[in-house]
Amino acid sequence: MTDGFEGPGAMPTTALPAVVARVTALANRLGVPHTEVFDVGRLSAASGVPEPVLGALLGGRAAGEPDVQARFVQRLDLLRRTRLKPNGRRYTQQEIADGAGMSRQQAGALINGDRRPTMEHCDAIQRFFRVHAGFLTAEDPEALAGALQRTEQELLQQLADREREAAAADGDPLERLLQDHGVRGIAWRAAQLPTDQHRDKVAEWLDMLLESVKRPES
Secondary structure, three states, rough: OOOOOOOOOOOOOHHHHHHHHHHHHHHHOOOOHHHHHHHHHHHHHOOOOOHHHHHHHHHHOOOOOOOOOHHHHHHHHHHHOOOOOOEEEEEEEEHHHHHOOOHHHHHHHOOOOOOOOOOHHHHHHHHHHHOOOOOOOOOOOHHHHHHHHHHHHHHHHHHHHHHHHHHHHOOOOOOHHHHOOHHHHHHHHHHHOOOOOHOOOOOOHHHHHHHOOOOOOO
């Protein structure tokens, strides 16, 4: 098909269970309630995944809309409900059309599901609503995993800040090392690596780095 967006074939994702496990572990370590990090309303708005589907995915069940056009219509409807104008009203079809550089007829057909979106349509509408690339088309498990990865990054930042403050309060001589080598940045990047094996390599590198520093004798 030349006039429509062709997404990749539906394939099960292994990323979601791993991200859920990491976020759960971080939340436990920080004492953050699971109801906060796995709040379905917040995650739905961040990922575009409908709340019932999101709840099923978090429960370990297979769920989601396999058709890319149907997902597009769902996500666009969510954007219109959650990304409002400063006056609290929804954007009109004409305003979306003007902002995305298309005709009102094109925008209406896309919103109503009467026209299959192209990549250009998706990119333009995503830019208009200021959401990340793939928001309108990513498969539901992938979209949820992406939203949880952003939550994971926030939790890692909280953990790094807390440990840095504790180290500074204790006068830990390794605090300078941690600051000099940007460990918070390393942790943030490590969370985006594709497998636990890659993350283990980062941990091994940090262990060697820390072991190379001798604490001053008392």
